[in-house]
Amino acid sequence: MIPEIGQFSLILALCLSVILASLPIIGAYQNNFLWMSMARPLSAGVFVFLAVSIAILAYAFVTDDFSVKFVAEHSNSLLPDRYKLTAVWGGHEGSFLLWTFMLSGWMLSVAIFTKSMPLEFVARVLGVLGVLITGYILFMLATSNPFARIVPLPPIDGADLNSALQDFGFIIHPPTLYMGYVGFSVVFAFAMAALLSGKMDAAWARWCRPWANVSWAILTLGIALGSWWAYYELGWGGWWAWDPVENPPLITWLFGTALIHSLAATEKRGVFKSWTVLLAILAFAGSLLGTFITRSGLLTSVHAFASDPTRGFFILAILGITVGGALLLFAFRAPLMKSEFGFDLVSREILLLANNIILVVSAASVFLGTMFPMVYQGLTDDLISIGPPYFNAIFIPLMALLTVILAIGPYCRWKRTSVAFLVEQMGKVALASLALGVVVPLIVTLEFSLAATIAVALASWIVLAMLQDIRNKTANKASRLKGLRSLPFSYYGMQTAHLGMAVMLIGVALTSAFSTERSVLLAPGQDVGLGNYVFRFEGAAPINGPNYVGEEASFTVLKGGEEITTLHPERRVYLATGTPSTEMAIDAGLFRDLFITLGEQKEGESWSMTIYVKPFVRWIWLGAIFMTLGGILAAADKRYRRLRRRHTEPSREQSKSKPLGGELQASS
Amino acid sequence: MNKLKFYLPVLGFVVVAIALWRGLYLDPKTLPSMLIDKPMPSFELISVDGKQVSNADLPPQIFLLNVWGSYCLPCLIEHPTLMRLTEAGDIPVVGVNYRDQQDLAIDWLEANGNPFSFSILDESGRFGIDLGVYGAPETYLVDENGVIRFRHVSVLDEAVWQEQFLPAIAELRAEGS
Structure with a gap:
């Protein structure tokens, strides 16, 4: 009942x-x-x-x-x-x-x-x-x-x-990801309301900005949680696999990132109006596409739910009506949207435009890479595999380029910036970053890696530029502290998120460059060395869980002869389904993770296992946490709350005279 | 003309939607490889233990071609089945070590046991592309003439062996006799 x-x-x-x-x-x-x-x-x-x-x-x-x-x-x-x-x-x-x-x-x-x-x-x-x-x-x-x-x-x-x-990851990853995903539906609804009303002034951009920032922050967190969960639960030691189902959230995220930047330009300067609306539609389309891919059985992957074409057809219909309808409406209304201001070739607008182009190109490449095997199969009945090499070859250079302009953006003024000022400000920063990029990885790891050098240089570029910018912005105040306090939340939000990008960059590059792993067969009492660490296998014992049985192995990890930790990987068999499962053991650290996955018991007491040392892998998710914080800080800016209060007073008629867009027009 | 450019997004969307709609009726798991009933693509590569191997080295009778990798957890799940099949002498198994590294592959075989007559080392994944591999694990049934007859995507466990491969093999034998 x-x-x-x-x-x-x-x-x-x-x-x-x-x-x-x-x-x-x-x-x-x-x-x-x-x-x-x-x-x-x-x-x-x-x-x-x-x-x-x-x-x-x-x-x-x-x-x-x-x-x-x-x-x-x-x-x-x-x-x-x-x-x-x-x-x-x-x-x-x-x-x-x-x-x-x-x-x-x-x-x-x-x-x-x-x-x-x-x-x-x-x-x-x-x-x-x-x-x-x-x-x-x-x-x-x-x-x-x-x-x-x-x-x-x-x-x-x-x-x-x-x-x-x-697993714990399952408790938090799907709700967070969904929360971020559906948040972009709200942004989409704001954009649609603006299109429907025919009044595409900057007002809708301002109203929608906090919602877009929060959705983006939660989506960032949701993707990072998924990556972290895949890393420790699936046991491959990978944090990103370019899986066809990992890609749609990333596509949504890339569109969303472009959107929150473009919204800034639309709100503050009344430019890129139709472009911003289009991005809001695309970010929403990305979120629906993710639903479609996981729920229609279009692609096989760890995430795919049961395959059923009727469901796929239905979601496709929803996708067609909402996104197709929105794009059609956009085609009718966009010609009416006019930008209110011009801007020079060197200005914050141009950098935001460059940011948008890079992000949209990245999103489009990921989309093509995800869809191409299916389209190819549809056309030729042949199967091909597109793997990480394609994605890495396209994505990494684009992100590096994005990082370069990311640091310059905050320096530039709206409308016009003098080149001489930029060169004066950024010249020293560039030299210092290059020096740090060469020296730091050499000191830390004693080996040269081009990837690490580039990553450290780019991360220093972001961080040094940020410090310099904060110094400039507080220079004219009575005291530094006063100056720091006078900067708005949205500024701190932006810088925190940008810092997150630098941190993530370091994590991705150093993990990829310096991770090591070894598969071995060990009997109790034997040990194996990897990097600076020695892993000693102490033995395995049976365990009984609530709905599984299995075996737990014990390892002692030594560094320089000193014991630093013990690790207990498990192999489980779940009773109801008989599915085996591996529970890896991780010793997490800010500068490196050690982990072990247990294979099978071999002749006698020997077990097969794989041992990994992954430097800086935590920084990937730490970066995402900074980005999330940044998005929330930006959305919490006083500006939005002040507006809300100011707005409760005027009567309904006044709301039609677009008080927010009015400010912008008055000055033109 | 200037107004028409605003229709580009909706046009792009229509193309994507049609592709997605077509895609619904493809099932990558059951869609037979293009290579079904075609000879195995020719190869001249080295094996995981460093020997030169080519089509001439393939077993003369019916055999399994198993795509695996040391990074592949599901491969560990099907591994006991492959071991049992070769130890019992039911059928030879040739491996394709797909997008892996040679030293990791050797360690993996040493740690878990080696059911393969030999494993083709396909570090770049080129051979996998020729074969139409979707991902490891994947198993192909190849007949005595070197023609691919059946393909199974994902784990080959005892149930799959009993329910899908044995009937397929019985059919092949019936044809042959």
Whole structure:
């Protein structure tokens, strides 16, 4: 009975979202105040019913209701409670419910935190989100109902959650990634509302910026969590594999990064307006593409859910209606958008444009590389493999170029910057970075690597330029501290995120250049050396987990004859499915990770195993954490809150006279 | 003309959408390789243990061609099955060490056991491209004339061996006799 309530609740959410998708948008055209003002309560209603729905699904998991097909396929009575609860997103149906629920959460926050914006605009934003949610719920009810029952004979016990997913990473990675992904739907809705209204001034860019920054920050974190999880759980020691399912979040991220930079130019200078709208659509398209790829069985990979062309067809239809429709609307309206200002050849605008071009080209190359094997197969029935070499060959030089201009950007002024000033400022920084790039890797590792030299030089370039810029900006204040305090949050946000890029760069380059690994066969008491470390195998003993059995090995790690840590990798066999799984043991450190994966027991007491030493690998995720912090700091800037307050006072008519765009026009 | 350029994104999208729609009806797991019923691509490479190998070195009877790598965890899962097959003398197995490094491959074979008559060393992945490899592990069934007859993507465990390979082999034998 209770799962039926969940399904009923889903249907109610559908009914409300159908109204939300139509009345407020029509109301905005006809200036019908009543219809427009229905948008906020309707959004709250959709959120509540989706919340009830997902809570009931979670309840079915916790109470082991194996008559629900989705529960029977993804849980087991022996599964620990935290995984029962999170198994809600352990398969296609439930994870799509989570996705839709999160979108409704974003929608609710839009309804709450937009009091300062004109009602007409908010009605359109919420209406567009209503269209998306209507599509998603229809998709669930038609092709992937999480509440479907197994009648008349439900299984006694469930098939268990995929053993690779029974891990802490699974609890946090999918929700964070989805949260970031669907955040771009909000940005998309803002862009659509601007297109629908026909008033493409800079106002929408300002309203939308904090939302874009937060979505981008969460998406960054979500991708980093995925990378970190793959690194320690999948046991390959890799942190990025250019897997066809890793790529769409990256594509979305690249478009999103371009978008948050382009939004800055649109907001501050009223330039690149149509381009910014296009980027908002593309970032959203990237997020839907990710859904499409994982859920249609288009590509096989570790992430792929069950393959089913009907589902793929449905998502493609959603993709066609939303993205196709948006691009068509864009084609009609974009010619009306005019940039308000010109700018010189050397200016911040030009650098932001260069940033955008590099990011969009990167995104397009990743997209082509992901899709090409499929297109090729479709045309010729032949299979080809596109591997990391293609992606690395294109992506690495583009990112290096991006890093070069990234450091110059903050120096440049809007509209015009003198070349002499740039040369004077950046000359010393460039020389110092080159020197550091050559010297630092040599001192630290005693071997020369071109990749490491370039990476350290580029990272120093970012960091030194940043310090210099902060010094310039605080030079005229009474004291440095006062100067530092007077800089806005958004400035610190930008610099923190840029610092994150430098940190990540170091991590990627040094891990790739200096990682070592060795596969060996060891008997208890034997040891093996790798780099400066000696790994001694102490022996293996059986262990019993809640829903698995296995063996745990013990290692002592020595450096210079001193014991520094012990490591305990495991091999498990999950009882419900009989799947074997490897739990690697990691000793994590800021400057290096040591880790061991256990292979199989061989003749006697010998075990096969692979041992890795990975310098600086943590910096990759540390960089992503800096970027996330930066995005959140930027969104927390006082400016947005001040505006909100100023905006609550004027009456509704004034909202039509675009007070924000007005500032810009007044000065032209 | 100037206005038309704004239609470019939507045109691009239509092309991508058509490609995706076509893609829905392809299943990379079951779509047979183009090479089914065609001879194995010719090769002159070195093996993992450093010998020159070519098509002439392939077994004269029906054999398995198994794509593996030391980085490949699923390969460890199917490894016991391959060991059992060769130890029991059921069928010879030739390996393709795909996009791996020679020293790592040698270590891996020493650590886990070597079921392969020999393993073709394909560090660059060129041979894998000729073969249409999607990724390791992958197993091809090749008949006595060196013609590829069946392909299986992902782990070859006892169940797959019993349910897919044995019938395919029985069919080949029936044809041959």
